[in-house]
Amino acid sequence: MCALLKHAPTGNHEQTSQPTAHEDPPPSYQLEELPPLPRIHRDDLPPEPRYYKDILKHQLKPYLFQALYHEDSARKANKEVIPLTWVFKYKFDEKGYLTKIKARVCVRGDLQVSYQDTYAATLAFRIFRTLMAIVCVFDLEMWQYDVVNAFPHVPLDQLTFCRAPEGMILPHRKILLLKKALYGLKESPALWQKHFQAALKDLGLEPVPDAPCLYANEHLFVFFFIDDIIMAFPKKDEPFAHVFEQDLF
Numbered sequence: 121m122c123a124l125l126k127h128a129p130t131g132n133h134e135q136t137s138q139p140t141a142h143e144d145p146p147p148s149y150q151l152e153e154l155p156p157l158p159r160i161h162r163d164d165l166p167p168e169p170r171y172y173k174d175i176l177k178h179q180l181k182p183y184l185f186q187a188l189y190h191e192d193s194a195r196k197a198n199k200e201v202i203p204l205t206w207v208f209k210y211k212f213d214e215k216g217y218l219t220k221i222k223a224r225v226c227v228r229g230d231l232q233v234s235y236q237d238t239y240a241a242t243l244a245f246r247i248f249r250t251l252m253a254i255v256c257v258f259d260l261e262m263w264q265y266d267v268v269n270a271f272p273h274v275p276l277d278q279l280t281f282c283r284a285p286e287g288m289i290l291p292h293r294k295i296l297l298l299k300k301a302l303y304g305l306k307e308s309p310a311l312w313q314k315h316f317q318a319a320l321k322d323l324g325l326e327p328v329p330d331a332p333c334l335y336a337n338e339h340l341f342v343f344f345f346i347d348d349i350i351m352a353f354p355k356k357d358e359p360f361a362h363v364f365e366q367d368l369f
Contacts, residue, residue, distance in 0.1 A: 154182055201295060203228040204285040205304070227282060227304035236278065240309035241332040243345045251334070251343055251352070260352045263361065265369070270347035271308040274301040274315040309346065316344065323367055340364060 157180075169175050175184045205228050211220035255262055267273070280298040284290050301308040317327070317335070325335035325342060334343045339360040340353035353361045 154186060157183060199279055199281050200233050201281045201283050202232050202305075204282045204288075204296075204302075206285055206287065207303075224303065225285060225288070227298070227302045227308075229304040229306045232306050235306040237310050238306045240313045240346070243333040243343055244331070247331050247334060248343070251341075251350075255352050258354070261355055261358060261361070262350060262352045263365070265349040265351075267347040267349065270316075271303050271305075271312050272300040274308070274311045275299065276301055276307075276311070280305070312347070319368065323364060 166179050169178055169184065175181055178184055204225050207224045207226045209222045209224070210218055211222060213219050254260070276298055282296045282298050284294060284296055290296075298305070301311045317332075320335045320342060321327075325337050328334040328336055328341075331343075333345065334341065336342070339357040340351055342349060342351045344350070351361060351364070
């Protein structure tokens with residue numbers, strides 16, 4: 121979900137008495153996965169580069185570029201760096217005994233300053249009751265789904281930088297470019313809703329007026345509350361429901 125920034129710098133360098141940067145950035149400007157630093161004793165290391173152009177001829181050039189842009193990439197893009205954090209959760213069996221401990225990396229949205237649209241509609245309770253009444257009166261089949269890790273399915277539409285949380289094993293990374301909508305990010309619910317609604321439309325469903333969380337076609341209807349999804353349909357349309365289920369998931 122997170123990846124390193126792979127953009128070359130675009131800023132100009134001032135012309136001074138110091139050496140200037142190379143005008144044509146080599147491929148090593150880009151950040152990529154590198155092997156661990158070679159084991160070199162301090163007595164065997166070349167001098168630390170004083171100027172930017174010294175990096176181009178340095179023995180540790182890829183690592184120097186990586187060090188340069190990990191911390192600098194967010195600043196050059198005029199973006200804030202949002203901390204990531206660990207969220208732990210116990211999982212229990214039906215008798216209440218602990219079966220698993222899960223850890224999830226989340227964004228510290230409470231520290232997020234810059235963000236876009238965050239509004240995500242939810243299913244109104246009156247609509248939910250009406251739909252349940254329709255299911256009962258017409259004896260409809262009803263299937264329920266819970267999308268696992270729903271938000272990270274959605275690509276982000278803006279540059280968002282995060283700082284790796286303590287304990288995350290990332291030998292060469294400190295600043296991460298977030299590529300998916302993690303939990304905790306303020307925009308994630310809205311982005312997920314737009315993503316899911318687009319998927320429903322692609323599969324031939326249309327939104328019901330005045331009910332943004334309800335979609336339908338001639339065979340079935342789907343309503344949802346964030347990542348909890350219910351599909352209802354007449355028994356005779358079960359083949360269509362199976363096809364829809366396979367296409368959606």
